[in-house]
Amino acid sequence: MSRILVIGAGGLLGSTLMSLGKDEMFGTYNTRPIEGSNLFQLDATKRQNAFKLVEKIKPDLVIDTHSITNVDYCETHPEEAWSVNVEGTKNIAEACKTFGAKMIFISTDYVFDGKKTTGYTEKDKPKPLNYYAKTKLIGEKILEALDVDYIIARTAVLYGHGGIGKISFPLWVVDKLKKKETINVVIDQYNNPTYVKNLAETLLLLYKKDARGLFHITGPECISRYDFAKLTAKTFGLDESLIKQTRTPEINQVARRPEKLNMSNEKLRRVSKANLVGINEGLQALKEQML
Numbered sequence: 333m334s335r336i337l338v339i340g341a342g343g344l345l346g347s348t349l350m351s352l353g354k355d356e357m358f359g360t361y362n363t364r365p366i367e368g369s370n371l372f373q374l375d376a377t378k379r380q381n382a383f384k385l386v387e388k389i390k391p392d393l394v395i396d397t398h399s400i401t402n403v404d405y406c407e408t409h410p411e412e413a414w415s416v417n418v419e420g421t422k423n424i425a426e427a428c429k430t431f432g433a434k435m436i437f438i439s440t441d442y443v444f445d446g447k448k449t450t451g452y453t454e455k456d457k458p459k460p461l462n463y464y465a466k467t468k469l470i471g472e473k474i475l476e477a478l479d480v481d482y483i484i485a486r487t488a489v490l491y492g493h494g495g496i497g498k499i500s501f502p503l504w505v506v507d508k509l510k511k512k513e514t515i516n517v518v519i520d521q522y523n524n525p526t527y528v529k530n531l532a533e534t535l536l537l538l539y540k541k542d543a544r545g546l547f548h549i550t551g552p553e554c555i556s557r558y559d560f561a562k563l564t565a566k567t568f569g570l571d572e573s574l575i576k577q578t579r580t581p582e583i584n585q586v587a588r589r590p591e592k593l594n595m596s597n598e599k600l601r602r603v604s605k606a607n608l609v610g611i612n613e614g615l616q617a618l619k620e621q622m623l
Contacts, residue, residue, distance in 0.1 A: 334539075337391035337433075339376060339424055340398035342366045344495035345438065348532045349395060351494070358389050362398070364496050376420030386427040393539055395436040396424050399468070402498075403442070406464035407587035417467035422474050429480040436535055437475055439468045441488040441523060441550065446590025451554075453596045454546045462587035472546070483538055484546045485531070488595060489560075491614065492528030493621050500528070501557070502564040502618060509570040516578040519558040522592040524550035527614030534606045547600050552608045554594035560611065567615040 334355040340346040341359025350359050350368070359366075360374035374385055376398050386394065399417050400406055406413035421437065428435040442465035443458035460466045475482040491500040499507070508515045526549070534549050555563075558577055565572040580589060600606055609617070 334392040335390060337386070337389050337394045339374065339394060339396045341371060342496045343397055344490055344492055344500060344528050345532060346395075346397040347494040347496075348492060348528045349397070349535070352529070352532050352536065358391065360385070360398075366496065376423055377415050379423040379426075382420075382423040383427045383430065386424075386431050386433060390431065391433050393434045393436065394424060394428050395438075395535060396421060397438050398424075399438065401464070403462055403464045403589070404586040406467065407462055410463050413463060413467050417464070418470050418474070421471040425475050425478050425480050425482075428482075429478050434481045434483070434539065435475065436483045436485060436539065437471060439472055439484055439486045440465060441486055441548075441593040441595050442590065443469045443472075443486065444590060444593055446522075446592045448594075451594045451596030451598075452548065454548060454599055461590055464587065481544060483535070483543060485535060485538075485549045486547070486595070487526050487531055488523045488550045488593065489525040490528045490531065491525055492618060494528070501525075501560065502615060503622075505561045505564045505575070506568050506570065509565055509568075509574050512571070512574065514574050514576060515561070516576050516583065517558045517561045518580050518583065519556050519577045520579050520591055521557050521589055522554050522594065523557070524552070524554050524593070524595050525560055525611055525614070526551045527609045527617065529617070530607075530609040530614065534600070534604065534608075537604050537606055541604055543603055547603070548595045548597055549600055549606075550595045550597065550608075551611060551614065552597060553611050554592070555611065563611055564615060567612070567619055
């Protein structure tokens with residue numbers, strides 16, 4: 333049985349990993365305490381604290397899910413974004429290197445600019461358009477430079493139920509439509525929505541297979557945020573007419589977003605034979621979970 337430490341156990345992915353783990357699971361939180369056993373407070377930007385915790389737990393695997401993921405916030409608060417997303421990642425990675433733990437780092441499809449017409453593979457050169465993506469790309473480079481035993485998982489538009497704080501996109505849509513509120517959703521931003529339980533299971537599968545390196549782990553379908561919202565409404569039996577089309581320039585986002593990020597999972601399938609959950613299946617699973 334492995335000892336697994338989840339950095340950021342209070343988030344959507346972190347809490348899902350904690351609930352799935354059949355191994356000996358440990359988790360961290362920062363400013364918002366969470367209930368349960370084997371949980372520790374950790375500010376990953378404090379290098380000494382990160383080292384002390386990894387030394388104390390002696391994990392076989394550390395899964396680093398901690399991050400400031402609000403893209404616009406990172407754009408307007410670059411120093412804080414650097415501290416958490418870069419320095420925090422570096423501290424965890426160096427602790428893993430020192431104490432011999434494997435590390436899984438969660439990155440993003442936003443490392444690309446969205447100009448490629450076919451699916452992005454792990455061999456494509458990143459070109460981030462916003463500061464959030466730049467911090468995540470630097471995090472990737474830190475792991476590569478340290479030569480720690482690592483898996484980098486680039487993912488996109490995580491959705492599911494759980495965690496503390498911001499709810500995932502489909503649940504935001506459900507909440508608004510249940511209140512009979514009209515929502516404006518962009519038709520010109522495309523990604524591969526990823527069901528969080530499927531991502532968590534795939535990360536643990538890669539670890540069990542002793543995989544190493546960079547992987548794109550996303551849902552198999554690339555759709556617009558508008559179409560994702562419409563599918564959500566249909567799945568939950570809500571009024572699709574309340575969802576209105578808009579375009580990116582009309583919603584005044586601070587940070588630039590890529591228009592179309594279609595991620596290729598070919599390497600992941602080849603290495604792990606992972607079963608990647610499509611949007612309809614993922615939304616149905618989310619609906620059953622909510623019920």
